[in-house]
Amino acid sequence: MPGRSTPANPDGTVNPEAGNPDGAAPVRLEPMRRRHVRACAEIETVLFAGDSPWPPAAFHSELDLGGHYLVAVEGSVRDGDEHVLGYAGLAIMGKRGDYETSLHTIGVRPEHQGTGVGKALLRAVLAKADELAAQVFLEVRVDNDSAIGLYGEHGFERLGVRKGYYQPSGADAYTMRRDAITGQRQEDGR
Numbered sequence: 001m002p003g004r005s006t007p008a009n010p011d012g013t014v015n016p017e018a019g020n021p022d023g024a025a026p027v028r029l030e031p032m033r034r035r036h037v038r039a040c041a042e043i044e045t046v047l048f049a050g051d052s053p054w055p056p057a058a059f060h061s062e063l064d065l066g067g068h069y070l071v072a073v074e075g076s077v078r079d080g081d082e083h084v085l086g087y088a089g090l091a092i093m094g095k096r097g098d099y100e101t102s103l104h105t106i107g108v109r110p111e112h113q114g115t116g117v118g119k120a121l122l123r124a125v126l127a128k129a130d131e132l133a134a135q136v137f138l139e140v141r142v143d144n145d146s147a148i149g150l151y152g153e154h155g156f157e158r159l160g161v162r163k164g165y166y167q168p169s170g171a172d173a174y175t176m177r178r179d180a181i182t183g184q185r186q187e188d189g190r
């Protein structure tokens with residue numbers, strides 16, 4: 001898409017213009033804190049209206065379980081103008097040497113979509129999976145072309161279809177998997 005910023009620096013920060021094409025305020029990726037949960041749940045209700053959006057309790061329980069959850073924010077707590085633009089969460093299962101991860105959620109406020117925030121969030125959670133040498137699973141609605149495109153660009157492949165996975169809409173989901181990035185693959189530059 002022309003005119004879009006290039007997000008996701010290697011350190012996981014977002015380029016200043018990402019999420020703000022007018023360059024108004026820098027966007028940062030940070031660990032999700034309890035104070036962010038209400039905003040994330042509000043974004044969920046907008047993005048997943050027909051598919052059981054997560055209430056605040058769902059985010060709290062994911063944080064309790066120690067998932068790798070990030071938010072993209074602008075502004076600051078100190079100045080009283082912190083604003084959550086998006087979020088992503090990776091659930092981590094298993095144990096050292098045998099981790100498996102699952103991208104449980106990712107979302108960007110509609111008015112900030114298409115500006116690189118989602119890609120930056122995805123890359124940051126995938127970096128965590130790579131650190132753990134873990135494969136990543138996810139489900140995505142079969143009609144969600146933008147998300148499927150984003151996942152395909154980041155090494156995910158379709159495994160199959162889960163009929164009626166989303167409720168109450170009854171929409172089907174693709175299950176997708178991204179292989180673990182092992183040391184050998186990283187050395188090969190793949």
Ligand SMILES: CC(C)(COP(=O)(O)OP(=O)(O)OC[C@H]1O[C@@H](n2cnc3c(N)ncnc32)[C@H](O)[C@@H]1OP(=O)(O)O)[C@@H](O)C(=O)NCCC(=O)NCCS
Pocket residue numbers: 001004007047106107108109112113114115116117118119120139140141144145146147149150153
């Ligand atoms: C999916 C989502 C998180 C992507 O975030 P985003 O900030 O809009 O995406 P980005 O601007 O970072 O774009 C990243 C990539 O997404 C894809 N993409 C974005 N918009 C697209 C569109 N309209 N059509 C096709 N691909 C699109 C492209 O691959 C793009 O890469 P490119 O910049 O190299 O072309 C966001 O659109 C969203 O919140 N959607 C609603 C919630 C959702 O569906 N979550 C996923 C559930 S599985």
